Amino acid sequence: MSESITQAFQERISEDELLNCMKCGFCLPACPTYVETQDEVHSPRGRISLMMAVRDGEIDDVHEVEESLNVCLGCRACEPACPAGVNYGEMLEEARAIFYEHKDKAIREKALRKTTLNTLFTDQDKIGKATSLLRFYQRSGLQKTARKLKVMNFFPEHMQQMERVLPEVPKRTKQHRESTFPSETTQTKATVAMFKGCLMDTLFYDTNQSTIALLNRAGCDVVVPDTQGCCGALHGHSGEKSGAVELAKQNIEAFETADVDYIITNAGGCGAFLHDYDHLLKNDPDWAERAKAFTDKIVDFSSVLMELDFPNEVPLIIDPQIITYQDSCHLRNVLCVAEAPRQLIQAIQGGGYVEMPHADQCCGSAGIYNLTQPEMSMQILDHKMKNVDTTSATTIVTTNPGCLLQMKLGIERTEQTDTMRAVHLADLLLEALSTDDLNSG
Amino acid sequence: MTWIQEIRQIVGDKHVQTKQSSLHSYAYDATPNFNAKPEAVVAPASEQEIKKIVTVCDNHQVPIVPRGSGTNLAAGTTPTQGGVVLLFHRMNQILELDENNLTITVQPGVITGDICQTVEAKGLFYPPDPSSMKISTIGGNINENSGGLRGLKYGVTKDYVLGVNAVLANGDVIRAGGKNVKDVAGYDLTSLFVGSEGTLGIITEATLKLVPLPESKQTLLASFDSIERAAETVSQVIANKLTPATLEFIDRATIQAVEDYSHVGLPTDAEAVLLIEQDGPPSICEHDIQLIQGIAVEHGAITTQIAETEERAAQLREARRSALSALAKRSPTTILEDATVPRSEIATMVKAIEAIALEYEVNIATFGHAGDGNLHPTCMTDLRDKSEWERVEAAFAAIFQKAIDLGGTITGEHGVGEMKSPYLAWKVGDEGINLMKQIKDAFDPQHIMNPGKLFHRSGGEVDE
Numbered sequence: 001m002s003e004s005i006t007q008a009f010q011e012r013i014s015e016d017e018l019l020n021c022m023k024c025g026f027c028l029p030a031c032p033t034y035v036e037t038q039d040e041v042h043s044p045r046g047r048i049s050l051m052m053a054v055r056d057g058e059i060d061d062v063h064e065v066e067e068s069l070n071v072c073l074g075c076r077a078c079e080p081a082c083p084a085g086v087n088y089g090e091m092l093e094e095a096r097a098i099f100y101e102h103k104d105k106a107i108r109e110k111a112l113r114k115t116t117l118n119t120l121f122t123d124q125d126k127i128g129k130a131t132s133l134l135r136f137y138q139r140s141g142l143q144k145t146a147r148k149l150k151v152m153n154f155f156p157e158h159m160q161q162m163e164r165v166l167p168e169v170p171k172r173t174k175q176h177r178e179s180t181f182p183s184e185t186t187q188t189k190a191t192v193a194m195f196k197g198c199l200m201d202t203l204f205y206d207t208n209q210s211t212i213a214l215l216n217r218a219g220c221d222v223v224v225p226d227t228q229g230c231c232g233a234l235h236g237h238s239g240e241k242s243g244a245v246e247l248a249k250q251n252i253e254a255f256e257t258a259d260v261d262y263i264i265t266n267a268g269g270c271g272a273f274l275h276d277y278d279h280l281l282k283n284d285p286d287w288a289e290r291a292k293a294f295t296d297k298i299v300d301f302s303s304v305l306m307e308l309d310f311p312n313e314v315p316l317i318i319d320p321q322i323i324t325y326q327d328s329c330h331l332r333n334v335l336c337v338a339e340a341p342r343q344l345i346q347a348i349q350g351g352g353y354v355e356m357p358h359a360d361q362c363c364g365s366a367g368i369y370n371l372t373q374p375e376m377s378m379q380i381l382d383h384k385m386k387n388v389d390t391t392s393a394t395t396i397v398t399t400n401p402g403c404l405l406q407m408k409l410g411i412e413r414t415e416q417t418d419t420m421r422a423v424h425l426a427d428l429l430l431e432a433l434s435t436d437d438l439n440s441g
Numbered sequence: 442m443t444w445i446q447e448i449r450q451i452v453g454d455k456h457v458q459t460k461q462s463s464l465h466s467y468a469y470d471a472t473p474n475f476n477a478k479p480e481a482v483v484a485p486a487s488e489q490e491i492k493k494i495v496t497v498c499d500n501h502q503v504p505i506v507p508r509g510s511g512t513n514l515a516a517g518t519t520p521t522q523g524g525v526v527l528l529f530h531r532m533n534q535i536l537e538l539d540e541n542n543l544t545i546t547v548q549p550g551v552i553t554g555d556i557c558q559t560v561e562a563k564g565l566f567y568p569p570d571p572s573s574m575k576i577s578t579i580g581g582n583i584n585e586n587s588g589g590l591r592g593l594k595y596g597v598t599k600d601y602v603l604g605v606n607a608v609l610a611n612g613d614v615i616r617a618g619g620k621n622v623k624d625v626a627g628y629d630l631t632s633l634f635v636g637s638e639g640t641l642g643i644i645t646e647a648t649l650k651l652v653p654l655p656e657s658k659q660t661l662l663a664s665f666d667s668i669e670r671a672a673e674t675v676s677q678v679i680a681n682k683l684t685p686a687t688l689e690f691i692d693r694a695t696i697q698a699v700e701d702y703s704h705v706g707l708p709t710d711a712e713a714v715l716l717i718e719q720d721g722p723p724s725i726c727e728h729d730i731q732l733i734q735g736i737a738v739e740h741g742a743i744t745t746q747i748a749e750t751e752e753r754a755a756q757l758r759e760a761r762r763s764a765l766s767a768l769a770k771r772s773p774t775t776i777l778e779d780a781t782v783p784r785s786e787i788a789t790m791v792k793a794i795e796a797i798a799l800e801y802e803v804n805i806a807t808f809g810h811a812g813d814g815n816l817h818p819t820c821m822t823d824l825r826d827k828s829e830w831e832r833v834e835a836a837f838a839a840i841f842q843k844a845i846d847l848g849g850t851i852t853g854e855h856g857v858g859e860m861k862s863p864y865l866a867w868k869v870g871d872e873g874i875n876l877m878k879q880i881k882d883a884f885d886p887q888h889i890m891n892p893g894k895l896f897h898r899s900g901g902e903v904d905e
Contacts, residue, residue: 019773019824024471025512025576029552038530040466040511041458053465064462083766084775 002062008098009055013091018055021048021086027078032362032380033071041068044078044088051095066099071376073369074237075329075362080336089334090279093236100239165408167203181212181222189219189308193260195251195298197270198230199401207401210430211266211301217433218308222264228254233273236280237367248277249287252294262304263297266426268328268400269367271335274298300331302340302399302425311347316432318350323428324393325353326384326407327360328400341399341425348432354391358384365406377406378413385410388420396422444501445481448525451493456531458482467508467526468519472860473774473824475516477523479506484528488606488614488645491527495643495889496612498525504892507639509550509581512573514777515858517585517638522892527643529580535559536646542620543651544603549580549644553587556649566654568595571854572765580644586636588854590687593812594720597854599635601650607634607642610885620648633880638856639891641884655720658686659730660754663737663745664711668692670741671713672788675811677736678717679784683729688812689716689761692791695768695806695819702767705760708744713791715811716761718754764808765819772804772821778837780844781853784814793843794818801836803829815853841867862897 027044028034040046047068053059069092076089183189192215200208212222232247251274255263265271275298281291305311323345332338338360346353364370364380388396388410396411398404407422423431449457458464464478480503485491498505504524511518520526529550537546538559545560545567554575557567570589571577577587583605588597604618618624618631634644665671675688691699693712700709707714715737719729734745748754769775782790791807794816798805809816818840822833841851841864851857851864866874878896881888 015825016773022471022473022769022775023469023511024769025510025573028510028576038528039458039463041462043466045469046466049465049469050462053461059461059465061461064460068462084769085766 002060003057005062005098005102006054006057008102009051009095012094012098013051013055015055017087017091018048018052020084021045021082022084023049024083026083027081027088030077030081030361032073032075032077032364033376035361036376036379036383042071044082044086047072048086048088048091051091054095062099065095069095069099071373073329073362073364073366073380075366076333077329077360077362079333089276093239093241096237096239097241098239100241161409161412165405165412167408179224179226181216181224183219183221184216185219187219188221190261190304191221191223191259192262192264192304193255193258193297194222194224195231195255195263195265195270195274196224196228197265197267197401200267200270204401204404204424207266207424207426210424210426211264214305214310214426214429214433215264215301217314218305218310219313220304220308223258223260225254225258231270231273232280233269234367236273236276238372241280244273245280245284248280248291252277252287252290255294255297256290260297262299263294264299264301264304266301266399266424268300268331268335268337269402270400271298271300272330272333275335298335300335300337300340300399302344303337305429306340306343311344314433316348316429318348318428318432320350321352321395322391322393323348323351323353323395323397324356324388324391325359325397325425326356326363326388326403328398328403329362329366331399332360341397344425344429345397348428351395351432354393356391356393357387359387363403363406363410365400365402367402370402370406370409381406381410381413385414389414394420395428396420397425397428398422399425444497444503447497448481448483448494451497452483452485452490456484456486467511470508470511470513470516470518472514472516472519472858473776475519475521475859477519477521479520479526480523482526482528484531486531488608491608491643491645492612492614494525494527495608495610498889499610499612499887502887502889504889505639505643506891507549507580507584507643509578509584510552510573510576512577512581513585513858514779514855514860515852516860517856517858517891517894518581519859521859524889529578532645533578538563538565539620540565544620544648545651546646546648547579548646549578549583551579553577553579553582560651561654564654565651567601567649567651569598569601572762579647579649583635583644583647584637584639585856586854588810588813588815590689590810592810592815592854593688594684594686595652599632602631602635602647603650604648605631605634605644606646607644609642610887610889614645615642618648622650636856638858638894640881640895641890643890655686657723657726658718658720658754659726660748660757661715661717661730661734661737661745662748662757662760663715663717663734663742664708665713665715665741666711666743667741668713668791669788671715671811672791674715674737674740674742675787676785677740678733679812681732681736683719683733685717685729685733685812686720687716687718688810689808690714690787690791690811690816691716691761691764691808692795692806695764695808698767698771698806699760699763702770703759703763705756705763707760711743714760716757718758761808765817768806768819768821772823774822774824776820776822776833776837777855778818778820778840779809779815779853779855780818780840780849780851781813781815782844782847782849784812786847786849787811787814787816790814790816790844790847790849793847794840797836797839797843801832801839803833803836805836810853813853814849838864857895859893862893862895865895865897 023045034043050065232244236244278291278295281287364377370377396407411420467482468476468478504522506520507527508518532548533550534548568591571587804821807818
């Protein structure tokens with residue numbers, strides 16, 4: 001087993017890339033798991049040295065290395081901090097893929113991944129049904145009954161809290177599937193295609209509608225190709241590379257025919273993974289170029305709004321409140337979008353923006369990390385909430401569904417549900433569009 | 442009972458790591474090619490625990506390598522003879538900020554940048570600012586006598602350490618110095634510990650001197666079409682009795698790399714760029730920076746820019762700050778050295794480095810602290826290329842020799858470690874090595890404290 005893993009590391013993880021890490025340690029303060037543990041086993045340069053050790057066949061029990069990689073959030077905050085420009089995220093995903101292909105998962109995790117990943121996220125219909133179940137659960141009163149009977153007590157504490165923060169799923173009838181949404185300005189300024197995302201299209205359906213409304217208001221014709229699927233990020237991050245590749249091809253095909261200026265995402269995690277399709281397919285001669293054409297168009301909705309000068313074109317007003325922003329790691333570290341969301345929030349009149357300390361550090365959500373590594377995830381979240389407290393904010397804004405759920409969980413854990421809320425940037429901006437403006441638009 | 446079991450009893454199982462993944466994760470510091478695994482990684486919580494650990498190690502002749510954040514560039518914190526890597530993250534408290542005596546007393550595991558932030562919030566200043574200050578610990582900085590960008594005006598770590606507590610190899614705890622500005626009671630043991638690279642004992646606490654925080658800062662960037670003109674500007678600034686807070690230099694190769702990487706707008710036809718900063722009361726600051734600009738223009742600067750805003754200043758600083766990043770991206774292996782010369786010899790030294798790179802057919806760019814003569818010749822190479830690696834080592838030997846010929850030294854701020862131990866005798870002579878060895882023997886007769894560092898294995902002679 002170890003030999004074949006070593007061999008796979010030799011074949012698939014570039015020695016050049018591993019050696020590029022000069023072990024300077026500049027990644028240490030940027031790495032949330034190092035900051036929490038103060039242990040190099042959980043630092044980026046430590047993980048790189050461990051990948052090298054596996055590659056060199058210097059480690060007998062490779063599962064120790066797998067464990068270290070599992071504890072990694074994959075937030076990629078180490079990449080902008082790295083003087084040598086090491087592509088850590090790529091190596092991490094390749095290494096995880098190798099371990100995934102070589103080894104049975106622990107039963108709990110396997111069950112979790114099987115249901116959430118293979119069954120759910122590859123199939124829009126199935127996620128639709130799953131959310132229908134959730135909707136039924138919420139609307140039927142079963143949720144109340146379940147809470148009363150304390151069914152959730154059988155689950156770990158953070159799962160109980162998670163259950164409480166899941167948003168209400170919109171009624172099925174509301175989820176009509178129109179595919180083009182025309183600009184609301186006299187002249188169309190850009191034509192864009194919307195990447196829906198699977199969580200965003202179901203649990204956060206309203207946020208997608210908000211995003212489309214904002215883009216229309218900013219002068220965009222929005223098309224929504226209906227053959228698109230999940231971005232594949234959760235597969236890719238947990239080592240199921242082949243699943244990710246299939247989804248990538250499906251999405252490239254779905255957007256190829258749409259002649260658009262941009263492909264818009266409103267989920268940092270999805271956006272970053274879509275943006276990396278060219279890397280995912282770089283060794284596939286039939287797809288490499290098509291992937292590149294696709295990734296060149298990927299852009300976060302906040303960047304497009306800023307480019308179209310949205311804050312100056314449209315009045316944004318909100319009730320007085322202190323607002324803070326939690327970066328989506330992949331939006332910041334991979335798509336390099338940090339300023340646009342902040343500028344949009346600051347453009348809202350009535351709201352006071354306060355930057356929280358370490359806003360750029362992961363909230364501990366990291367895809368399904370909060371389910372697979374609950375202890376570390378909750379430790380990181382609890383520190384995050386202390387940073388939120390220093391701002392006195394009552395509104396936490398995020399730009400990714402995982403972060404949004406995690407921040408809601410943080411509010412639940414600190415028992416602040418009556419005084420604090422977490423919202424997606426698109427929903428906050430829509431709220432800030434005055435009613436008059438909406439009507440006149 | 443094995444020595445590892447004895448140590449487990451002292452600090453608890455949780456704080457002794459012996460798994461392979463842990464040993465691999467502490468096998469390196471920031472120096473290429475000196476990887477070696479320890480036998481255990483130990484995180485004590487107190488001076489008392491360290492005292493017991495040292496006693497166990499001394500009884501069993503087990504090496505102890507103290508390691509802050511492992512950012513050393515001279516293989517000073519690699520466990521090349523095995524043994525224990527000692528960590529300090531459980532001893533990371535600021536113990537006292539004394540605003541009456543202007544001192545701060547800290548445990549060794551405090552991150553240096555956190556000390557700066559803490560004191561600056563009170564209008565005070567801890568000036569030593571190694572580039573790793575957001576990562577490295579004060580214990581590491583003291584052991585290496587770290588420098589930084591502000592050395593010219595403010596000095597280096599040794600100028601701010603008033604006292605240390607340390608555990609010696611025999612288990613004794615010594616308390617050297619204290620809060621007194623004046624203290625001539627016996628040998629200056631505090632100074633002996635500063636820069637001792639963990640070879641004399643384990644520092645468990647330190648008291649540092651603070652100064653008032655300067656009120657304001659001005660930043661100037663000037664480019665030149667020859668190294669001589671830049672160097673002449675530096676000399677004239679000093680000769681005019683101006684002491685800038687920072688006076689940094691980057692050469693043509695570095696300018697090119699920085700421009701390719703971050704497009705900060707440096708003139709790529711320039712041979713040298715100086716980044717100069719002055720701090721102090723606003724009126725004096727402004728007066729000084731304009732004088733310096735005048736001197737630069739007078740000595741043939743092609744361009745000069747004074748930052749109007751803090752944002753612009755940050756952009757100008759970025760030109761110097763991104764030097765290492767820009768160079769490191771160009772090759773798999775990057776070696777950053779710190780040969781240092783009297784500041785009057787900077788132009789000669791930079792020219793000599795260029796000639797040596799050409800002679801040995803290696804790729805070297807130079808940047809550094811022009812104000813204090815501390816240069817960073819940085820070699821971009823690939824340690825898998827054996828023949829090039831040999832040429833790189835030979836080129837650096839030639840650079841160290843040249844620095845010494847010019848009245849300089851083999852290391853200005855990184856320390857000797859294991860990497861530069863072959864060259865120490867060039868600087869201090871055989872007599873110097875002998876005396877240092879006697880000091881080492883007096884403190885650590887069994888050589889358990891960071892063995893293999895400072896002193897070359899073959900006895901201080903260079904194998905050529």
